[in-house]
Amino acid sequence: MWGGWPTEGLAELQSQRWQAEGATEVLLFRDESLLTPEVRALPGLQVGRLDQFVFVSLNSAVKLPRDDPRRRVWVEFKRVAEAAPAYVTYKRFFGVELALVRRGLFFYSNYFADAARFNIAEPYGQLLAPRQPLRLDEAPEAVRDLLASRAYLDVSLASSPYVQPLELVPSAVWGRDSIYLASDGCTLRPIPGTEATAYRERAAALLRSGSLVDKSPFKPVVFDPPLDGESP
Secondary structure, eight states, rough: OOOTTTTTTTTTTTGGHHTTTTEEEEEEESTTTTTTTHHTTSSSSEEEEEEEEEEEETTTOOOOOTTTTHHHHHHHHHHHHTTTEEEEHHHHHHHHHHHHHHTTEEEEEEEOHHHHHHSSBBBEEEEEOOOOOOOOGOOOOOHHHHHHHHHHSSSGGGSSEEGGGGTSOOOOOGGGEEEEEEEEESEEEEEOOOHHHHHEEEEEEEEHHTTTTTTTSOOOOEEEEEOOOOOO
């Protein structure tokens, strides 16, 4: 988890100033047990609910002097949160990402290696959704021309929390892997074009690694097609 006030250290770097402007840090919790009065009083702080979760966000547009003690409140809150049972995850959104969502675009991201469930080709997860999605016929002509040369994904972003391109269009993955995680988050399938032997060997390697051990809150893993001796 990042330390300091939101974007502290980025704003001073010329190459990162465009990212630092308007950036927001968001922490997701199972309850509000860590929200002290001091945290709730921080300028720019917002608390809300997302389904069964509680989110806490702080926007870097609020400027505080470096010696302001409220900076330390936020740093300590993040430090304690990361080790607390109520903590779920953390995300930093840069200003350019937020600006695109405000203009009607959906924001998806893949997972970093240390956050991936199996460290294979996993789906892209929806992190931000616009209040009013932009329709293609509403986009500037230059944007429509650009999109015309891109692959078309036959999927509704408004109702798709996860998107796996391998299920929709011909795709390539890094490392020449032979297995991917489906958009349901629990089904492992061979990448199109993978031979049955390569699929079984890769699946066996995953099983030996122990990375497929089921842990709450994940659904149990299934292989499709089933491996030898596995129920269909």
